[in-house]
Amino acid sequence: MTSVLYDVPGPRAIARNRILAVVTILVVLAAIGFIVFRMVETGQFSAEKWYVFTFANVWMGIVKALGNTLAAFALAAVLSLVLGFVLAIGRLSDHAWVRVPVTVVTELFRAVPVLVFMMLLYYGLPVVGVKMEPYWAVVIALMAYNGSVLAEVIRAGVESLPKGQKEAGYAIGLRKSGVMRLILLPQAIRAMLPVVVAQLVVTMKDTALGFIITYPELLYYAKQLTSQQGRPILQSAFVIGGIYIVLCLILAGIAKWVEVRTRRSTKVRGIDAAVGPDPRTHEDGTNTELIALQRGVGKYDGTSTGG
Template structure:
């Protein structure tokens, strides 16, 4: 038996929705037209404003700045994911001497703004005789902040799983690390993947804060371009902003591809079937774990696998 969660719109509702849709499109087009007209009136489309971008040397420097942005983002993203997993598992620990310090660390770094952390690392550490390159100040600040946020995301994903998942894992003889690694984490990561990707997009965009501590990334170079002859400030913002948009779209596309692949994966499909209340928990989880590690390789009854 199926249930309807909403009423099918009638003729009046359909007409109202169409009117609202048309009105929204008109308003958006009007705003875009007004902005374009103002840009044209102020001479932002003149060739002299875009002249600086006709030099190949400028584009070489833009791609160099892009490389430095990706270098900071790539390392910060990997370290953030690793730190997020570690902190999430620590917060779920049954031992207070592990859980409490990890909770304090997580909440502290979530509360400190990324820019403040970068400035403390770059401008504050030299006061005590420690000098840190801008690259590492950007990476460490992004890692600590985004790692703590991802820890909360993963913890929420794990705690949202049915309690029977963990209990069924213990019932077939898995230890705590086996239950976490083979049952809970794969499902939590799959469920939280959109949020994880969204946070990685934030990490990529936050690399732009590095220009304040003189890290020569994209925004830093855009600021330099804006001070050139003709003051192409908006033009630099359009070019650099477009590059950021393309990078975010690529990252979202990669996440979508991973999501589709995991949906088709027989391993994760078997794990996902454990959500089905009509299925037998032990048999379903046994099948999932066998697919994950291979039959006979997981710990059962506290004995090491062969």
């Protein structure tokens, strides 16, 4: 018996896979057990190590640092998306005098590491008489790098669409701007949404690089906590790392919700446009056959099933 993509494993292969799965689980559990054992041996779970987190002022400082992290991320994310759209449209231009400079700028921003960009803005600009606050150095560096990456994502999404999409837009009289805005970009964004979200998660995590230029975000505050009584280095890393994990999960959840809503609304609009209004729609606006069609459990053939 075979599957579409691969051969179904036989009894010996199934037994071998089960043995490998058991061995892998045992190795992982052994590694976790060793780490926990070493932490117990070195007193990482002692009250002294966690004593600093019993103070309300410490948690107020964490909340303030979290606010600084979110402030930098929010503005950088919005500006990155705007810059990504601008650079992507520029790279898709038919005019060489637009496409070539935009390509050079995009590749330049992608080539410079975020930390180097931050240090150039914060430490380099004062050399020429321009002083920049750490917040703006973080935001601009994140915007430049992530915006250039998103530009390539959007461009790849547009170019991956069938050429018939663009030709159909031109056939009904749309200009290139209309084809891009009404046909290509919406489809490309829906297709590339997981990649866009992944890049925004990278943007959020890269705000931690701001501690190098003394921006008071979460990692900067965690570094300050490590010098407190008991030197809670691992404890601070666990707390701050847990906050970053929660933030990334929230962002991924929001993106998943948007993706589901977008697909659902697009599917419903496509069905309504193809079927059109039905005179047999009930007074409350529902139509049993259309509902069945949307759910994939029935087939609408234009005939009434009623008596």
